[in-house]
Amino acid sequence: MKIRRVVFNFHLYIGLAAGLFLVLSGLTGSMIVFREEIEALLHPELMEAAVNGERVPLQTVLNAVSQAYPDDTVFSVRMPRTPKQTYLLKMNEPHGLFVYADPYNGELLGAHRQEDTFIGWVALLHTELLIGERGKTILGVSALLLICMSITGFFLWWPPNGKGIGKFARGFKVGWSAPWKKVIFDLHRASGAYTIVFLMIIAFTGVSLVFNKTMVELTNFLTASVPRPVPPHSDPLGAAGMIPPLDDLLHQADSILSGPTTWINLPQTPRAPLVVRKKMPEEFHPNGRSFIYFDQYTGEVLRIENASAAPSGTRVYNLFYPLHIGVVGGTFTRILQVIIGFSPLVLFVTGYIMWRNRTKARAYKPGCFIN
Template sequence: MRKILVFLHRYLGLAVGLFLIGSGLSGSAIVFSKAIDSYLNPELLTISRPLNAALQVDALLRNAKAVLPAETPAFVYMPLAPAESAQVVFQPSGLRAHADPYSGQILGVRHPNDSVTGLLIDFHVHLLAGKTGKQIQGWVGLSAILLTLVGIFLWWPKGGKWKQAFSIKWRAGAFRVWFDAHRVSGAVAAVLILLTALTGSALALYDLITEPLLIATTGSGTRQPAPKAPSTSVEQASIDRMLREAQSMFPDGKITRLTLPVKDSSAVGVRMRLNGEMHQFGRSFVWFSRYDGSVLRVDNALEANRAVKIQSWLFPLHTGVYGGTVTQWLQVLVGLSLALLSFSGAWLWMKKARAKAIANTRRARTGETVAG
């Protein structure tokens, strides 16, 4: 059994090693992507908010549509801090108009992949290959779970020799040092690697595995279609008024995003993070009719079914925001550990394969000499 597990651990690791190195390094790099992007592009992502300024989302949307008249605005990412700009996401191009949400002024337009952090996020989530890349990442994540479980089994000390299990023989040769580093780093980071790989796979393979599994285990799912907005002859209602009403319904809530109507029957969704929600953007929604501004439905995540509550934990756990800056730095270390484990495993295999090839060559030459 041990030989089988060693074989599985070695060759499964080699098969997905490059993916794990890429995921680990890119994941570490994007933990603080927002802060990095703001530092590199302050003209797009930071503003000077006037005191007691009110949101001007209607003006913002008018100005954004004037800049990109052939595109359809689908979402607005609201500022989460006073000095942040808002972002209007357009379909089908994915372009984003960055704007001052208090004056409505457009600061600039770019595609997320035009930035270093946006490119890294796309690589980490989609491998720059859309839905196909996202599914590949999901299966790679499941492979990482299997690799970690098998690795822990192989590492587990016999006879309670825990000190030896966590030691590295620094004075030994390079092969032994790398071998010990591979074992110890894997053991130390195992729990967080499992958590990161599990949540990452659950997000990447959500429709294929996670949602059906939630339905099977809780009896309910998380997918609830947005309500329809009956078409009327009334002029479209003010988004700013909807935001004020949503805020009055949940005074302690934080408005994080808007879902804009892309069809005549679509509603306006105001997404909020209520006190007590774990998800950094919240999973609560107030849906409004786009025509008369009436409330169509309220989705309070704190009162949602168990499946929604479980789903709300996946993204925060994967990104490390659940414990603040400390757990975010831990996520950086987890990504680096995953890359180190994959690289060291491949290096050990190559060194061992090379040594075996040299030994076979020597035996062959010795045999030829004796026969001669």
């Protein structure tokens, strides 16, 4: 019983310390599971274009963006994934200015900063609390604490001293006709029991996204895998050469890997490569984890990374993001992810009420006085 008391206090104070961050993370995570669909609904003038013949060369779009935004640099380009989807060009950095272009006539449809739209603001709140790297670290630590809470919660939920498996089933039930304090307790216990596996997955994968370098090393160690090589470099000595047009490089990338191109990362430094990102049919990652690196000066293929042929550690790590956002099982698991996102709110509110009830009960015990 002394061990249970220590575990109980540990579980309680972790919940009080990290609860609000976990509630915020859960609710915002639920909202961005269907981010693309919500954005298309709220901003169809930016997200959708009328299908009209063949797409114009991507270079035409890049030229139009350069003329319209001469003081900005294209960081990356999201390729259309459906006939109606537009080009998204991210300027300067991943969360900078977003510019949208019609893929059939090259016309620029509009632009905004990520935080200027509701769902973009929610996404930044979910990933970095609107304060950059410090926010990411806070959320990463909160996810670690959620793992601790899940483990201690399971320990407290399990019937003590092996007193019959019959009590095991009670942990999944809520006695709605019982006194309200018992209902709160049952609701807290049952909510944790039904969601613990999903919360552990979300927390673990969330930690892997924040502390990615450490998690990559750990995954490689556990799977006895060689690390993924660092990206290759372009050779500035080839700057005098004639680079093939960007659209020719995209055609070449299609002949190398058959999967659709999802993103293009344009070089931001003299030694950076041009990176074409692809999604192979067997990949769960919505953007794919297959890459073709081109020398930015000569167009030479520097490296090909096919996710299906990657070392086992890399393939395992590549699953973490799809698991985190719930796309592994399709629409069903995405809907489930939305529902699970509300569980931290239920657990925090019921846990807080239980804690307040216990605090008041102690304060009014005989011999205890409040000034």
